C-alpha cells in the first residue's frame with residue numbers, strides 16, 4: 050500500500066524521517082539519509098549472516114518455514130515429487146513454467162546431448178589422488194569446465210547463458226559419476242543417450258562389463274525424487290554464493306564451482322555425510338540418550354537437525370522418509386534407519402529441541418537412502434550438488450536479469466586502528 054511506511058525519529062538530531070515500506074521491507078539505502086551532519090556517512094544496517102535481510106526479489110522458490118511449506122514456482126514440492134521427473138522440475142525451476150510436451154522433449158534432448166565430457170576434462174579427473182574426496186574433485190572439475198568453454202564468459206547474451214545451462218545440467222552427473230569411480234580405480238563410463246537422467250547417472254556409476262546397463266526402475270525413480278527435492282531452496286548459503294560470484298559477471302562454471310564449495314560445508318550440504326558419521330558413532334539405540342545429553346551440553350550438534358528457515362518439519366524430510374520404504378524394498382532395510390527414527394522420536398520430545406524448534410531437515414534421512422543404494426558417505430554431498438545445479442543456474446539467471454542487481458559488495462563496520470605511522474622493522478621490538 051502506498052501510504053505504508055515508518056516514521057523514524059533520530060534522537061540525536063530530533064529529526065523525523067518517513068521511510069516507505071515495500072512488501073514488508075525497508076530499503077537499506079533509505080536509511081542512508083539519516084545522519085547527524087554533512088560529514089556523517091549515514092545510517093547502515095548490521096546483519097551478519099543475513100538473518101533478517103532480503104538480498105533480492107525472487108520468483109523461483111517459496112518457503113514458509115513456520116508452516117513447513119516449500120514450493121517451486123508456486124507448485125507444492127509434494128505434487129512435483131509425486132508427478133514429475135527431475136528434468137521436468139529443472140525446466141520449471143530454470144524457466145518459470147512447467148514445460149509442454151514439445152518443450153520437455155527439446156529440453157531433455159539438449160541436456161542429454163551435453164552429458165559428454167571433453168577428454169582433457171576426463172584426464173584432469175584422472176590426475177587426482179586415488180583417495181581424493183569426491184566433493185573436492187567435483188568442485189575443481191566444474192571450475193575446470195571454464196577453461197574448455199571460454200564462450201561462457203559472455204554472460205550478458207541469453208543464448209550463451211542457455212547453452213551453459215544445458216552444459217552444466219548435462220555434465221554434472223558425468224563428473225559426479227567419475228569422481229565415484231575414481232576412488233575404486235574403475236574406468237570411467239561414457240554417457241548412454243538412450244537412458245533417462247537418473248538411469249544414465251546410474252549407468253555411469255555402476256556399469257561394469259555388461260554391454261548395456263539396465264537400471265532398477267524403483268531405484269532410478271527414488272533417485273529422481275531425491276533430485277527433485279534438492280533442486281532449489283531459495284537464498285541459502287550456496288545460492289547466495291552463486292549470486293555473489295555471478296554478480297561480478299564471472300562465468301557460470303566458476304560460479305557453480307564456488308556455490309558447490311559453499312554446499313560442501315557440514316552446516317550446509319555436507320551435513321548429509323555428517324549424519325551418517327553421527328549414526329555410526331551412536332551405533333545402537335541404547336546409546337541415543339547419552340548422545341542427546343552431549344548435544345544439549347553443546348559438545349556436539351545433532352547433524353541433520355535444525356534450519357535457519359524451517360521452524361517446523363522440513364517437508365523434504367517427510368517425503369524422503371516415505372521414499373525410503375520403496376528403496377528398502379529393493380535394497381533391504383538400512384539398520385541405521387531404526388537409530389535415526391528413534392533419535393528423531395527422542396529429540397522431538399525433548400525440551401531442548403522443542404524450545405529451539407529444531408526438526409529433522411532434508412539431510413537427516415537422505416544419507417540413509419543413499420547408503421542403502423550403495424553410495425559411500427563421502428559421495429552424499431556430490432549427490433546434493435547434481436540437482437542443486439539447476440537451482441543455482443535459475444538464481445544466477447534471475448540475478449543477471451534483475452535491473453536492480455549490481456556487483457555484490459557488503460559494507461562493514463571497521464573496528465581496526467585509526468591511522469598510524471609506519472614503524473621500521475628494527476624498531477618493532479623483540
Ligand code: CMC
Pocket residue numbers: 282285315316317318320344349350351352353354355356357358405407410411412
Ligand atoms: N543441534 C543442536 N543444537 C542446535 C542445532 C543442532 N543441529 N541447530 C541449532 N541448534 C541450536 C543452536 O545451538 C542455538 O542454540 P542457543 O539458542 O542455545 O544458542 C539454536 O539452536 C539456534 O541455532 P542457530 O545456530 O542460531 O541457527 P542457525 O539458523 O544459525 O543455523 C543450521 C542453522 C542449519 C546451520 C543449524 O541448525 C545446524 O548447524 N544444523 C546442523 C547442520 C545441518 O543439519 N545442516 C543442514 C541444513 S539443511 C540442508 C541445507 O540446505 O544445507
